[in-house]
Amino acid sequence: MKVVYWLRQDLRIQSNYALSHACAVGEVYPVFIAPQNTGGASKWWLHQSLKSLGDAYQSKDIALALAAGDPIECITTLSNALHADLVVWNRVYTPDGIELGEIMRNALDELNIKHRSFNSQLLLEPTKVFNKQGTPFKVFTPFWRHCRSFLEPQTAPKLSAFKTQSSDPIAALGSHSRSLDELGLTPSNPDWAAEFSEFWSPGEAGAQAQWQEFMDDSVDDYGDGRDFPALGKTSGLSPHLAWGEISPEQIFAECCVAIDSGQADAVNANKFLSEIGWREFCSYLLCHFPHLPEQAFNAKFDAFPWQQNQDYLKAWQQGKTGYPIVDAGMRELWQSGYMHxxxxxIVASFLTKHLMLDWREGADWFWDTLLDADLANNTAGWQWAAGCGADAAPYFRIFNPILQGQKFDKRGEYVRQWVPELATIPDKWLYTPWEAPVEVLEQSNVVLGSTYPMPVVDHKQARELALSTYQQMKAG
Ligand SMILES: Cc1cc2nc3c(=O)[nH]c(=O)nc-3n(C[C@H](O)[C@H](O)[C@H](O)COP(=O)(O)OP(=O)(O)OC[C@H]3O[C@@H](n4cnc5c(N)ncnc54)[C@H](O)[C@@H]3O)c2cc1C
Known part of the structure; x- marks a missing residue:
């Protein structure tokens, strides 16, 4: 029996329901079709991840086929040419992902090709979880409490040995077949992703190493440490999770075992699991409310008079707002493809409340520059910060970028790393360089407006304007 395995956001071999099933029943033909709407940084990750997965398959004498074009055409062409008996895949829960799965099912039905899909991306099938009223949860805490009341640690069936491929999948794909380089995923001229590999090891092996390191070194400090960007106490798993290089099920199961055996501190490990729960909640919300990437969850915000100001947007994107913690974050994002x-x-609050720019502008920039860009998490994160999302921070809670810096990066290690022009300014003035005496600025080689910008807006005035605009919106 020949089985086409359509890879989507599940670039791993282990803990993979579709692949385990395919291997158990026949010869497996894995194929990945380049998606259309991937952000720039994510494309870089995808290239590295496919390279690593291709090598892993090759070591088992299995060809990973790569393709470009309409996914329906690619899969049906491949299945017909191979005389495949079955097509399998792991489901994707974004609105486009759900729609494509449905179209694929219909197309295969018409051709009388059997198909089967699995959930290997989330802990729970979003369409099976509801509150007591039978409607979708809209608040995280009751959602996660409910999920934890019945979630059991489980793992995908063990992978059986790969059977030899008796046909050539690359030839079978015909004109849809592409080499990795032909997919054109990496930037050149300029190669703005050059530094990413200093920070990251994409691929399943990299994901497993990152996970082990977190469980060995950081999980016990997670609860208190996770808020301090200089400490590096979070898992760094987000880009691996975004491309499915590690399964949430493995994370959940191994964390539960570590808690039960006393290897991991229960409070900290459960706090970490609740962040995995947030990931679950974001995908759940997007599945039930598919318009969220375009529309505010709270419809009142349709009337919010977001500003249009390209100068502000540019200053924010380039990390030149004059607020050191904001600038450090935006530069960390540009250089490493990640932000704590x-x-x-803080930067999302600053964009939407201090600069009063539309949260969708921020979400678009994140989508293009984050290695972990994930439609559900990004949309929910932005709507949360802008105050218009489900279970969001209220709009009137405006982060003070000066106090946030002083509280969460007190000694300025994080800011000094990403904003080197402020490296020698004393702690006392780090978050308010515009208030520093002239001699302090001179000794620190800081020339405001030249080596480091003056603040684009005044914190107090911006806060008052945001609050009064919000009050007007509320009043209708
Ligand atoms: C404005 C904004 C935009 C964001 N955009 C994204 C995005 O595009 N992709 C993305 O994966 N995360 C996004 N997040 C959530 C969060 O910032 C990242 O998941 C986290 O920083 C990743 O680092 P980590 O893997 O070390 O996290 P850890 O703290 O180690 O958490 C473990 C995992 O839990 C999940 N997680 C943690 N926090 C959240 C959260 N608040 N919401 C949803 N899932 C969470 C992630 O999958 C993460 O890898 C966004 C948050 C905000 C405020």
């Missing part, structure tokens, strides 16, 4: 969660909240 605490700082994501």
């Amino acid at each position: 969660n605490r700082v994501r909240m």
